[in-house]
Amino acid sequence: MSILKKTFDAGKFAVTAEMAPPKGVDFSHQLEDAKLLKGKVHGINVTDMQSACLKASSIGLCAALKNEGLNPIIQMTGRDRSRMAIMGDLFAAYALGIDTMLALTGDHTTVGDCKDSKPVFDLDSCGILKMLSDMEATNTDCGGNALDGPTPVFYKGACVTPMYEPQILQIAKLKKKVDAGAEYIQTQGIFDIDALKRFMEAVEKANIKVHIMAGIIPLKSAGMAKFMNANVPGIEVPDSMIQRLSDAAAEGKEKDIKGLPEKAGIEMAVDMIRQIKDEGLCDGVHVMAIGAEKNVPIILDMAGVSI
């Protein structure tokens, strides 16, 4: 049974990390980082060619993590696979012991690094979830044909972008995702707790019942924050945070100390996680360290979050 589901069912604060497969076949770096995460998180969410950049498939790193005794969560986008391919890959994942999934529409191929690849989008995030729910209800595949053997029942999740105007569009789509079978939701990176509160109120008002995990992106520098503000939809790092990172960089330069901005970023992530947990704003956090997975256990320890 999905560890993430068990965690929510027990009313515990859930914590997951994120990891990207390599652009190639050497998983050693990822498996090294995974060792540090063992016993620290309820799941490791393995991306499906995030930002439409070619990487090893999520299923491969998920299987490797499973072999190491971790709890992988398979991300599945609709960008590169038809409904048949999605279902077939999820059968294979389940057979390899992966029982938790996250459905995403996926970034368009033209924003990625293999621009001539055909964008599929046979199903969007809602369609993927609905297909799996229908399969569970009828024990049939996406063509209505009976399955051989047991029907896989995934613990199914999806994403939401709280910083979105007009917000009603994200709320309406979130409702569709939950109606389609999403049982947990992870948000795009949150940097403004008040904005998160407003979003959670809108979810409550729309009477959407689902476990929501706040997305946390530890910032590494003011440049990273500015880049994300300019280029990543749904990301809004407040000026005060950017200033703190700039100040840390200036202080580091003056005192000849390395890593002060990264340290400030970690502290800000810690503060947000602590506040989200202490005030019960969300049911958990999803930490997207974007290559700095080694920092995740440090952040969780500092925030006083254990599994």
Add this chain to the structure above:
Amino acid sequence: MIISRKKPYEELLSMLGDAKRVALVGCGSCATVCETGGEPELAALKEALEKDGIEVVGTVYPSESCQKMLLKKEIKVLRDVDFDAYISLACGDGAQTLAQLSDKPIYPANNTMFLGQVERIGIFHEMCRMCGDCIIGHTGGICPITKCSKSLVNGPCGGQKNGKCEVNPDNDCAWILIYDRMKAIGQEQKFIDQLLMDKPHSPHAYPRTINLKEEKKVAKEAAEK
């Protein structure tokens, strides 16, 4: 309207290969509006080819190049003329119709782009991807299959920035347009309550053929029974 664009002239030249005598076929319909297959374009291409030593033995300008019977009649004027190849200045439909009517090589002068609206002279917008199962009654008269770069049918992805699409920031997010439009025509609640939609692909497995004559015959026979 079928929107077409001229291929680069060098590409057309390289396709011609050894052909030294050619006939040009334009189109009096869409390609004329697109300034790709009208009389001025036929004259300009003739002049350019002749400068490059390729003889244009004839120019045909049918009112529509996609009407097979009509095109067959129009190209009869070339029946007794000796030439190596046709150059079609129509859309892909017109060019292929010409190919079916001739045993000579056909080279397209144009690229066929999309089914589009003529906003005004020279400004065209893609409006319909001809999926064979129109859903705009549910989406405020705006087609998400065409206007959303991912053809999403259940609302927006998270990829818009300031209302613009992640794929092409010149384009508005289709789902924000749909929401705004439905709100404006009193259908905001319909938008919010919209059930999950699927877009099955079997209805547009191509190539498709419609035979109204046969359909009417079948309907008539059924009615008589």
